[in-house]
Amino acid sequence: MTDTTTEMDGNVAELRNTVRDPKGQGDPKSYRISKDGETTRHEDAAWADKDLKMYTRDVHVHYGDNHAIKGVSVDVRPNEVLALMGPSGCGKSTFLRCLNRMNDPVPNARIDGTIALEGENIYDKDYDVVMVRLRIGMVAQAPNPFPKSIYENIAFGPRLHGLTDGKEELDEVVENSLRRAGLWEEVKDQLHQPGTNLSGGQQQRLCIARAIANEPEVILMDEPCSSLDPVSTNTIEELIMELKKSFTVVIVTHDMQQAERVSDRVAYFHLGDLVEVGPTNAVIRDAQDQRTKEYVSGHIG
Ligand SMILES: Nc1ncnc2c1ncn2[C@@H]1O[C@H](COP(=O)(O)OP(=O)(O)OP(=O)(O)O)[C@@H](O)[C@H]1O
Ligand SMILES: [Mg+2]
DSSP: OOOOOOSOOSOHHHHHHHEEOOTTSSOTTOOEEEETTEEEEOOOGGGGOTTSSEEEEEEEEEETTEEEEEEEEEEEOTTOEEEEEOSTTSSHHHHHHHTTTTTTTSTTEEEEEEEEETTEETTSTTSOHHHHHHHEEEEOSSOOOOSSBHHHHHHHHHHHTTOOOSHHHHHHHHHHHHHHTTOHHHHTTOTTSBGGGSOHHHHHHHHHHHHHHTOOSEEEEESTTTTSOHHHHHHHHHHHHHHTTTSEEEEEOSOHHHHHHHOSEEEEEETTEEEEEEEHHHHHHSOSSHHHHHHHTTSOO
């Protein structure tokens, strides 16, 4: 197979064209990724490991000349909470957004490397980006409910994606999602009021309920508690602990205590590099790398 794509020109759409499905060329889970015109083949057995929720290898992100992520490789295990930590500007949000292709529309963003969900390359040209976002949901840093009713905020996704059959089923999904997000009791009598009328903490739970309603497998959260008071933060943290029974969660947090409370593992980033990854206690209490040590002891950040 010849690869017609040479240098990527900074347009993320190009990325999809650089990923080749080697149909008829042996292992269907082994893809060819073009990088700077060279074609390489994945030989890593973990690539096709369905027991891994997500697999990322040698991920690079450039925003124009800014090399924001420099060859990050980290696995995400099923039903874990993986916390991404590190000083401001180190690339946590950038990496998180790569996990469900939210960087695709960013002008000048270029993504290289491999990101797979249960052995499937989510950047494959044949992989529908809508499906990526259905399977990998996202909760943003600031609560961002749609300018619609509470009910419609939740119902929108399942209706759009045809996940429910009829109003009764949709009602059920709305109720269940709100229950799981710990919001039902507070809003059950005002389902048709605007979601934007809720408090910040309630809006964030509404956004989590909205993400859950699509039945994703992975939920990405970018500092979901940064604008919340301690009570709302506590509610969300309890919710994350509950969610990991059914979902896999990748969360960005600056808060060491929060990471210790909710996460199983920490991936520590510094200036676009993944410095170390390991069990939360080990990384926070017994970091191996000097940069991590300085961050956790409050010297960087
Ligand atoms: N949309 C964008 N366009 C251009 N550059 C960007 C964009 N988003 C991020 N960057 C750059 O990429 C680098 C990493 O930014 P990113 O937002 O991922 O960091 P972060 O670790 O999430 O920081 P913070 O803790 O402040 O949220 C920074 O140098 C930033 O300026
Ligand atoms: Mg960020």
